[in-house]
Amino acid sequence: MSDSTSPSAQEQQFLDAVQQALETQSFERLILSQYKGEMQQLKKMTFRLIELQQQPVLNVLYRHKTQDVTKNYPISDAMQIIAEHLACCKQGNLFASTQDVQLKRNKKKDLLTITQKTTMTKTDAHATQTHDRSKHRFVEQESLFLQHLGITDAQGQIIPSMARKWKQINKFVEIFSGALTQLSTQDQNLRVVDFGSGKGYLTFALYDYLAKQQQVPFVTGVELNEKMVQFCQHVAEASGFNQLDFFQGDVRTYQPERLDVMIALHACDVATDFAIHTGIRLNAQMIMCAPCCHKELRPQLKSPEVLKPMLHFGIHAGQQAEMLTDTIRALLLKAYGYETKVFEFVALEHTSKNKMILATKRADFVAPDTVVLAQIEALKNMYGIQKHSLELLLNNQWDQQDIGSKC
Incomplete structure (x- = not known):
């Protein structure tokens, strides 16, 4: 902190560098650390530029x-906010596309270090900034919950063994972010349920993302494992996620009254069908599933005559049963008023369970689409399929209790 009310020459030079970076669009991020002000337990602040509603804002992550x-401020207030916070910190690090600048205070004087980078044109600098925005838009690597979950270490660096999980988390939130813009609801209080939440990696990331988008989400992770539930509840409290909670149970025992977003990643076998049915029944605006363990249709599968040479091989029959199962799921979602996509979630090197079904509710839905239902019936007849759990549930014909569990 400065010894006088006015900034030192080095501090003013640092602030000038920040302002220049903002004006020339070369600003990447700013970190102010070793905070000595009045906000108790505040350790450091990270400043970035992000876009909200197509307008640039200053995003500040206050790490206690x-x-x-996380708070967002108008760009017009950026320098005032940065100057006020800098006055209470012993170190500042500016990262820009043209230079890195460090301000470090000790008892005697302020020390300023400037490291020049390869000169960029304004266009190049803007392109770099745009890339950086997209890279940091979804999950901030310095978020405290990542440390609690064992994704990052105490310095905020990704633990090597968790690199694939980190990739999966970012891809999941990226997909969710894109789908969120298609929803017809304008409600800021989204109700989200994650069935089979496990250790909560994606549940926490989703809550964190929504909170940073100025939403007021209510997110529930549903998990059978009691120890996992206790662990996640502890992490939620430690991370200050006040409207994120965890419930011990499954899709049979947890019955929400309202549901805007339904998530079921890697729910085993027909548990995926129960989860999708819950989403459709409660008129969820978004349904995200990554199915696994497609066991139901395989014993029923009868090869069409022309396909018998191909499906004679067991691995091909299994793949065909999986594709048929998820095709019927996707078509049923389409028939019941959802824009539906089936695509690769993340590359196979990151997870073998990499297929996602993403469905967003259409505003014009009135009644099930009979043309699509006829397509489903034709597929079932072709392969000799007598029952598909999601279809039975939608027709109120389900008469079994065993719905499988998360793998």
Whole structure:
């Protein structure tokens, strides 16, 4: 902190560098650390530029000892906010596309270090900034919950063994972010349920993302494992995620009254069908599934005559049963008023369970589409399929209790 009310020459030079980076669009990020002000337990602040509603804003991540808090400020207020916070910190690090600048204070004087980078044109700098925005838009690597979950270490660096999970988390939130813009609801209080939430990697990331988009989400992770539930509840409290909770149970025992977003990643076998049915029944605006363990149709599968030479091989029959199962699921979602996509979630090197079914509710839905239902019936007849759990549930014909569990 400065010894006088006015900034030192080095501090003013640092602030000038920040302002220049903002004006020339070369600003990447700013970190102010070793905070000595009045906000208790605040450790450091990270400043970035992000876009909200197609307008640039200054995003500030306040990292406290036990939680992270994110706030967004108008660009017009950026320098005033940065100057006020810098006055209470012993170190500042500016990262720009043209230079890195460090301000470090000690008892005697302020030290300023400037490291020049390869000169960029304004166009190149803007392109770099745009890339950086997209890279940091979804999950901030410095978020405290990642450390609690064992994704990052105490310095905020990705633990090597968790690199694939980190990739999966980012891809999931990226997909969710794109689908969110297609929803007809304008409600800021989204109700989200994640069936089979496990250790909560994606559940936490989703809550964190929504909170940073100025949403007020209510997110529930549903998990059978009691120890997992206790662990996740503890992490939620430690991260300051006040409207994120976890319930011990499954899709049979947890019955929400309202549901805007239904998530079921890697729910085993027909548990996926129960989860999708819950989403459709409660008129969820978004349904995200990554099915696994497609066991139901395989014993029923009868090869069409022309396909018998191909499906004679067991691996091909299994792949065909999987494709048929998920095709019927996707078509049923389409028939019941959802724009539906089936695509690769992440590359196979990151997870073998990499297929996602993503469905968003159409505003014009009135009644099930009979043309699509006829397509489903034709597929079932072709392969000799007598029952598909999601279809039975939608027709109120389900008469079994065993719905499988998360793998």
